[in-house]
Amino acid sequence: MSKLSRACIYAVLILAALYTLAPLWVMVATSLKSLDEIREGSLIAAPLAPSLSSWGKAWSSACSGVRCEGLQPFFWNSLIMTIPAVLISTFVGALNGYVLTQWRFRGSEVLFTALLVGCFIPFQVVLLPMARTLGAIGLSDSVIGLIFVHVVYGLAFTTLFFRNYYVSIPADLMKAARVDGAGFFTIFWRILMPISGPIFVVCIIWQFTQIWNDFLFGVAFAGSDSQPITVALNNLVRTSTGVKEYNVDMAAAIIAALPTLFVYIVAGKYFVRGLTAGAVKG
């Protein structure tokens, strides 16, 4: 390859990277500036006197609606909602995938197809029926209700992930385990779980991102005490007392995005590996 074409490729790649990173830079830079500097300077200029004060405000004292405690309480709301919802939906998805591939029964393919349809139902369609359901079982306006909604909605995806992963596992492996005396759950725990690492990572990243970033279910089903961070962020940005505090808004937005960023950085390299992982060779 000639030097010129190599240079062209790098130029294009660098431009693409800059284009992608520019909004992040603007957010970080703005969050570190004072309001005066924001008003006077250019949008992409580096902060002259970087300060974390707007981060502190966004975390603990900014007002969203009538509460002025920052994002902190809503961050914990999101965390105690997301972690159980991710774990439960992933685990049940694994169990579903196991049954749909290794313990097929009459109609299991139909059931799987029905579950798949769940992936294509728009969120808005289920809002009203879900609200009625939550009311009927006494879970409206609660964190547990939100967890329930996310688990139900996530199952279609997690089942799909695990089913497609387990379908490549040779049936003989299950049969060998049965001859060895392993039952339904022993096979699941001792044979299947240990070789499911990559798909667990994929599933957890997917579910964590979906549930943490969800706004619609949060705004529709959460009570004022159980609002997730996405809803609080919206309120915080919309609540202003005279002056629009762009630096606080930016800091709050970054705080709301940090956990998903963290999950990608920690588990990201397994993500691609898990998506491409196929047959488990004996």
Next chain:
Amino acid sequence: MLGIKGGDGMAGVRLANVQKSFADVHVLKDINLEINDGEFVVFVGPSGCGKSTLLRTIAGLEEITSGSLHVGDKLVNDVPPSDRGIAMVFQSYALYPHMNLFDNMAFGLQLAKVPKDEISKLVHAAAKTLNIDHLLDRKPKALSGGQRQRVAIGRAIVRKPEVFLFDEPLSNLDAELRVRMRYEFAKLHEELKTTMIYVTHDQVEAMTLADRIVVLRDGRIEQVGSPQELYDHPANEFVAGFLGSPRMNFLEGTLSANGSGDGGLKLKNGVEIASLSGAPASLTNVQCKLGLRPENIKIDKNHKSIDCPVKFVEALGSQTQIYCEIPGAPELLTVVAPGNAKVKTGDMLPLSFAAKDCYWFDAAGKALPRVVA
């Protein structure tokens, strides 16, 4: 000498009127079979004949639809696989990919709550027997095909089963290794003296390993017998064609008797194969089939039945396979001649069919009794 023995109480297997259907498909039809204690029985048949399903029903991996299945004296129709006193080796080995070899072999014993030191003793003994004791802490993916096969056998041995079940265990190995492992299976049976049931589609494996062969077709047992018995006295055209390599030749026609007691077989287009001594009188003037094994056809000017043009020749070194055309027959006739036979395409070969080498079948394909010295 092996350091371990087979199961404490050895056992035969008895199947009576066993049927198996998946929805509307009848895979096994009225199977009746008695397998004796310590016997090496091979199930053969073309793919889809139900041989693997039959093995899996014995293992308990498939439930039988009706009939009864005994291992030893115990009725095991509803007994789970692990309690049937069987161990199974799979075609794909089915080793647990995340466990090292020791754990692969120990898994069943751990589930059965066998004491740890006992497990260790059993696994090490089996590994030593199979020459894999230096690999015990490796994972299956670090092994060659032959070594994986040994681990799968080791996993079966440590269970001390009363009956071993092998599901096409050699079909994933290359030709050379297959021959070597075939010998090891024979040796294993000689040492353990445990009942073994072996499924294969390879008739060489069946002929060399079996005490008795069970030939299956379309979910039915066609014939049961020792390899030589089946080779010499096949019950029908299917069994005759299935055992023996290259395959038996079949010629269809009408048998006419002449004055001297020799018959002639008249093919559909009028070509006659003459001087077939010892042709069965009961077939005279009826539609029938003559079966000839390629290795039994002689090239002999003095007693020739027919002259055939050679279509092509395969020289294998040790032997020569000659394909001749019989006018009116749909398939070429295969003849096996010695390796030094000087035959080339286009030659006319005088072929001789000796009476003792002829297999006769009636119109329905059923074999007529043969007299073999």
